[in-house]
Amino acid sequence: MSIQVFGLPVSRGVAIGRAVLVASSRVDVAHYFVEPERAEAEIARLRQARDVVAAELTTLKRELPTDAPGELAALLDVHLMLLHDETLADATKHWIEERHYNAEWAVSAQTEVLARQFDEMEDEYLRERKADIEQVAERLLGVLAKAQPLPLAAGARDFAGEDPLVLVANDIAPADMLQFKGSVFTGFVTDVGGRTSHTAIVARSLDIPAVVGAREASRLVRQDDWLIIDGDAGVVVVNPSPIVLEEYRFRQRQSALERARLDRLRHMPSVTLDGQAVELLANIELPGDAAAALAAGAVGVGLFRSEFLFMNRNGELPNEDEQFEAYRSAVEGMHGMPVTIRTVDIGADKPLDRLTVHELRHEHALNPALGLRAIRWSLSEPAMFRQQIRAILRASAYGKVRMLIPMVAHLAEARHTQEAVARAKQQLTEAGVPFNDIEVGAMVEIPAAAVSLPQLLRYFDFVSVGTNDLIQYTLAIDRADESVAHLYDPWHPAVLRLIADVIATANAAGKHVSVCGEMAGDVAFAELLLAMGLRSYSMHPAQLSSIKQRILRADSTRLAVALRATLASDDPAAEWRRVLGGTTII
Known part of the structure; x- marks a missing residue:
């Protein structure tokens, strides 16, 4: 019997395949393929x-x-x-x-x-x-x-047999999802999660259809059931009828044709109709992702999420040499294009898989999103932090590198960061290790950072807006909690005004500003951010062509004129639709 399960659409497209069920258990279960x-x-x-x-x-x-x-x-x-x-x-x-x-x-x-x-x-x-x-x-x-498990099979794609597979689970940790890159899974569905949980973000980075927050999916779906995952509508069809199956297969073919058409834009210069050049950068998680960024037409890496080097290691942190090799690999892989490496952003929904010293003290934190994470965690582990800074500095000898500090909120954090960078440079100089001077930037993810940006810019060379957390902290919701997922609203007037103010302040100070959160890769916001004065977007490589298409068709001068009315509106989304003649996808 065919049934439908409804959830939240987080990664567009259609996946069809047999269900692979990762059952929940009171015992942590490792899931990987063996040769x-x-x-x-x-x-x-x-x-x-x-x-x-x-x-x-x-x-x-x-x-x-x-x-x-x-x-x-x-x-x-x-x-x-x-x-x-x-x-x-x-x-x-x-x-x-x-x-x-x-x-x-x-x-x-x-x-x-x-x-x-x-x-x-x-x-x-x-x-x-x-x-x-x-x-x-x-x-x-x-x-x-x-017992010591066997290693993850490198050739996992060979294990699927003739039928494509889709993953069904109660939840999937972001670090575990990285193991699915290039694997047999063509899509996934989870019981829990929100549109901007890191699981959803990594799903989009894998460029596979996904539905989260489906609640009963792992209970209703059986092993080897045929599934359709509609990542556009947030629907999972279990054991579809032949007619429904053929309809979705037709949609898959149409989607493939559209992607092929957009791929032709990959290496075109990203310039608006009125001659404004726009920088389109890529977000990556691992050094090997640099190849996909280049293939998609990115002109650099705007966000290298270094925390994924720290995960799936049974609590053992990567040493300086291991980090250096990873950063150097990414830098060399970009062939002279800039690479922005974010210092480790551990905490909240991206914990280490085993407890470190500080996590032992904070494992029962009532709200980890407001706890010891990102730069707070790094400053509480000064030896680890300097080790990462040294590794980033060493990689700068092989190409253009920038360092990005996450979750900055206090001027004291800015000062301590600068002191740590200076100390790391001194240590490398004394050891005779080569490095280049690098720009150090701050992520604007907390309203306090947005409001105090003029003061912060005295300490930083550039800023990058992390819209995912900025929305979460501005609206006081947990973006990983599906019970309040409906309150996560990037169109909220307060959110838009904060972003517009950050872009205007950075531009006025002559400091480079980019947006690296999910809004940067959402076609619904491409023209709006352009109207705010943004000229640097960073997103997953799979989203680059769609955003470039919007940029190529946009007139930034005309859009900027309409921005004030949109920011003043009680319903900015409706006002912006009116500005664009109803063409924006919201």
């Missing part, structure tokens, strides 16, 4: 974990007190029987051999399949046996988690 030739070794891991659990259960049964209820011994017998059930073992091995799942993922996937089967049983006693399956699975997962 085909390592399947037997992975099955051996599974068999070894089974033997460990069997020994644990046998010991528990042997050591039961003499006065223990007989039901306890019977329950342990049931768990031992399930553990050694060949049908269950063969089904779990199937996920490893055929889909190339790692052992943990295979156990989780098969547990989910069995749990659904038990839920459909009419006999209440049998339905309740689902708990036994889940308890045995969690014991297995607990043992597997202690």
